[in-house]
Amino acid sequence: MKLRVAENIASLVPYPPGKPLEELEREYGVTGSIKMASNENALGPSPKALTAMAAALPNLHRYPDGSCHYLATRLAAHLAVDPAQLVFGNGSNEVIELLIKAFVTPGDEVVTSHPTFLVYATMVQAHGGVNRVVPLANLRHDLDAIRAAVTPRTSLIFLDNPNNPTGTVFTREEFAAFLVQLPETVLVVLDEAYVDFVADGLRLDAREFLGGATPVVALRTFSKAYGLAGLRVGYGIMDPEIAGYLHRVRQPFNVNTLAQVAARAALDDAAFYAETLRMTRAGMAWLIPRLAELGCTCYPSQTNFFLVDLGLDCRLAYEAMLRKGVIVRPMSAYGFPTFIRITVGTTAENERLATSLAATLQELAHA
Numbered sequence: 001m002k003l004r005v006a007e008n009i010a011s012l013v014p015y016p017p018g019k020p021l022e023e024l025e026r027e028y029g030v031t032g033s034i035k036m037a038s039n040e041n042a043l044g045p046s047p048k049a050l051t052a053m054a055a056a057l058p059n060l061h062r063y064p065d066g067s068c069h070y071l072a073t074r075l076a077a078h079l080a081v082d083p084a085q086l087v088f089g090n091g092s093n094e095v096i097e098l099l100i101k102a103f104v105t106p107g108d109e110v111v112t113s114h115p116t117f118l119v120y121a122t123m124v125q126a127h128g129g130v131n132r133v134v135p136l137a138n139l140r141h142d143l144d145a146i147r148a149a150v151t152p153r154t155s156l157i158f159l160d161n162p163n164n165p166t167g168t169v170f171t172r173e174e175f176a177a178f179l180v181q182l183p184e185t186v187l188v189v190l191d192e193a194y195v196d197f198v199a200d201g202l203r204l205d206a207r208e209f210l211g212g213a214t215p216v217v218a219l220r221t222f223s224k225a226y227g228l229a230g231l232r233v234g235y236g237i238m239d240p241e242i243a244g245y246l247h248r249v250r251q252p253f254n255v256n257t258l259a260q261v262a263a264r265a266a267l268d269d270a271a272f273y274a275e276t277l278r279m280t281r282a283g284m285a286w287l288i289p290r291l292a293e294l295g296c297t298c299y300p301s302q303t304n305f306f307l308v309d310l311g312l313d314c315r316l317a318y319e320a321m322l323r324k325g326v327i328v329r330p331m332s333a334y335g336f337p338t339f340i341r342i343t344v345g346t347t348a349e350n351e352r353l354a355t356s357l358a359a360t361l362q363e364l365a366h367a
Helices: 021-028 047-059 069-079 092-103 119-126 143-148 172-179 240-249 257-267 270-293 314-322 347-365
Strands: 086-089 109-114 130-135 154-160 187-191 216-221 234-237 305-309 339-343
Touching: 047 257, 069 086, 069 257, 086 092, 086 240, 092 119, 092 154, 092 187, 092 216, 092 234, 092 240, 109 119, 119 130, 130 143, 143 172, 270 305, 270 347, 314 339, 314 347
Parallel strands: 109 130, 109 154, 154 187, 187 216
Antiparallel strands: 086 234, 216 234, 305 339
């Protein structure tokens, strides 16, 4: 074909999704696999969400509520914000893209870290923006270096807190000091996809910063702690003026009916939410010392995942564990050739992972 494709699109590298569990089992000839690679909720979805979705099925011939009115009302009460401060998306990924559509023109600069969530840089490039990438320092966002990277062309800064893939956080005091050094023309996007898992003493409240001189948007999701990753529903919390610009570029009916009713129900399932946090913290506390006994270096995390340095080629370990029916995430694409990322699972999954990794390391040591 003789298509005319812009260079910023032609040179993009597509996001590398993992293979479906069933396909991996077929390819490797295993059954009963466990997936501990994608930072999903090991408990599954909220039972109340499942009940709400079943009740909504007869109405699927109707278009979704285009304003997410009932979800916005319920979530606003939960967060103690005004519904006008909320913008919903098909996952928080879509809200990321809405921010870039609304505030980045060709040639504008966007500052991100490396490594971080890959979608930021991809969407910036797709919309003609220029990525300015600042390396992490000791696996944490280098806020001083990020501030130094800001120029008159900077329109957005993306900060995932906690960071993916490291699980590290910065404090309220560090963030406040960072904001006061920025020009008021720069919009700071605080991606809090994993904020539910952060220990109370380390968790900053993004809502505190929404009305400051430097504009701030907080992104959150129902994919992790609420167990609704397959429904794709996320949201941003922001000043109503910023929300108004996002609504100008948002597609109508962008959040489906089942996602809306499930998210509302999940907010009311306090027992499921509490058990998710308990299981995650207990699982991490059990896993890290077990893997350290195997000679691995584990990195503390404020999420439902953590990094593990195996001291050998992570791709080899990934392949060997696949053959045992245990799926983890190799970190070579993030610049960590000897690291894997592990999502905390159920007690049985954690025990199986530890056993499989022990066998894998022994095999590779004698290969």
